[in-house]
Amino acid sequence: MNLRFESPRPATQRGAVWPWMLALAVVLAALGGWWWHARSTQPAAGGAEPGARAGGAGGGPGGANRRFGAGVQPVSVQPAELRDIRVVVDAIGSISASNTAVVRAQVAGVLQSLSFKEGQQVKAGQVIAQIDPRAFRAALGQAEGTLARDRAQLENARIDLARYRDLLAKDAIAKQQLDTQEALVRQLEGTVQTDRAAVETARLQLSYTRVVAPISGRVGLKQADLGNLVQTGDANGLVTITQTQPIALVFAVPSAHLPQITAKLRANEPLVVEAWDRGGAQRLALGRLATIDNAIDPATDTIKAKAEFANRDEALFPNQSVSVKLELDTQENALAVPPAAVLRGARGFYVYVVGADGTVSTRVVKTGAVDGDWMAVSGALQAGERVVIDGVDRLREGAKVEVIASDPRLRAGASEPPGGGRRGPPGAAPAAGAAPGPDAASRPYRRASAPFEAGRAP
Structure with missing residues (x-):
């Protein structure tokens, strides 16, 4: 039987694992310490919102409850007033x-002058433009000459008529000759009357060369330039006048x-x-x-x-x-509140009223007219009672509240610098050796108002 013996693993191989395990332990410890540090500093980085939530949920050790105490809600109020509501x-x-007139040329001709400035006020009858009048003056002279000629013929015919009447009375001429002369006189009288009308027409055409404002008002932009040949049928006219x-x-x-x-x-x-x-x-x-x-x-x-x-x-x-x-x-001496104080619920419209003991109670009201920043209401509400206008989103019947200024700039601590120290006059440097200001826990209510302002009642 052959026995096979393996030599044990060298110590150098077993020792190479320990440094990696030690490094891994150090990394895990560092990550755990960082996580614990981040969690412990989260309220300070997150502002006052966690504290405000804790206070709204029944009170906790942070945020707004540090300033107001557990269960106390910061609100802004406005007294109900008796006002005249429109x-x-x-x-x-x-x-x-009121009136608009498009000024058009009533005769055709060359535009010689414009007597107005665009945008100015003009009076009715004021001359605003001039058209070349020479042709119309000549026409008037011709009409007047024709009238003078026909008048002379009429006078001569009338003299002959008077002579014929004398001769007829002496039975020196025939009656027909007298009748013919009388007809000639009437004919010439009609001619003279026509000539007079022609003269008036020529004079009127001449007057149309002076364009006048038909109404008083403001003139607009000109629609024709000097030297243009204007026509009576121009759609845009010379200018538009608006009263x-x-x-x-x-x-x-x-x-x-x-x-x-x-x-x-x-x-x-x-x-x-x-x-x-x-x-x-x-x-x-x-x-x-x-x-x-x-x-x-x-x-x-x-x-x-x-x-x-x-x-x-x-x-x-x-x-x-x-x-x-x-x-x-106008409703005289009507009870009025800001519209932001009026809420709507299952019982209808209501408001929160802050009592002398710092607790709130609901009052059902009926809404009326709204005049600017005030709304007329009626119901179980008296003038002078303080209604909540900001911070109503977390209120309940009988809740304890503390009144703060409605304007964030007037609230306590609103002018403090971010570091918490007192702020001196504008532009003044902090005093040497000044003690640091209070921390977020002892600072007057400022940040905790943000959630309530964002949830302002409609």
């Missing part, structure tokens, strides 16, 4: 000129407001109309409702209305699109 109808309208003082605004309102509008118009009570820019940021003009259309549009269930504006500052232009506010009525 009942306003919003619409979109278009500005239109912008006063100016009109046409808009449509729902037919549901028609009874109230017609009652005001019959009583000659002025209805105020405001014209705003399309963004609603700037009021352009203030006017009065002039009239309404004679029929309701069945497709939109609206009726057209026209308002007039003095437009002395020329802030309105024809074909301009504007936002319209038609004031139908």
Whole structure:
């Protein structure tokens, strides 16, 4: 029997594995330490949101609860007020000129001069252009000469008629000769009358060479240049004049407001109309409702209305699109709250009211007209009671709250630098050796307001 013995593995091969195992252990330890460090520093890097969530869930050791305590919600409030609330109808309208005239040449000729500047205001009857008048003056002179000749013939015929009447009375001529002379006089009288009309026509044609403004208003861009041969049939004419003082605004309102509008118009009570820019940021003009259309549009269930504006500052232009506010009525001493305070739930509309003990309670209200930043309400609410306008998304009946300023710039700590130290006057350097400011836990409420501001009630 042959026995085979294998020599043991050399020690150098077993020892080569240990360095790799040691390196792997070091890497794993480093990764674990990095993960633990990142998790322990996550609240500081993530801002106050985790703390705010913990506070909203019932309180925790971080975020907003450090400032307000567990279960306390930061909110902004506004007292309910008695105000005059306007009942306003919003619409979109278009500005239109009171009158528009396209000035055309009434006679053909060469354009000699333009007596206006584009965009200027002109008065009715003001000369704005001149057409070459020489041909028309010559025509007038010819007509006047023909009239003078025929007048002379008429005078001579009338003298002969008087002579023939004397001769007929003496029985010196035949009656037929007198009748013929009388017919000649009547013929010449008709000729003279025609000549007078020809003279008036020639004089009128001559006056048309001076082009005048038919209405007062603003002239647009010229449509003909000097030296051009203008015709009476030119489609664009010489220039367009739009009457912008006063100016009109046409808009449509729902037919549901028609009874109230017609009652005001019959009583000659002025209805105020405001014209705003399309963004609603700037009021352009203030006017009065002039009239309404004679029929309701069945497709939109609206009726057209026209308002007039003095437009002395020329802030309105024809074909301009504007936002319209038609004031139908005014509710005097109405209880009003900001629209952001009004919420809608299963019981209808309600508001949160902050009591003297710092707890909130719900009050069911009925909404009314909205006038800018205020809404008329009625219900179990009194003037002076504080309603929540910011931070309502996490509120419940009886919840504890702490009131903060509605403007983030006015809140405590809003002007502190990121480092937490006190900020001096603008541009001032920090004092030497100044102590570091408080950390996020002791700093006045600032960051925790972000979730509540983002969840502001509609």
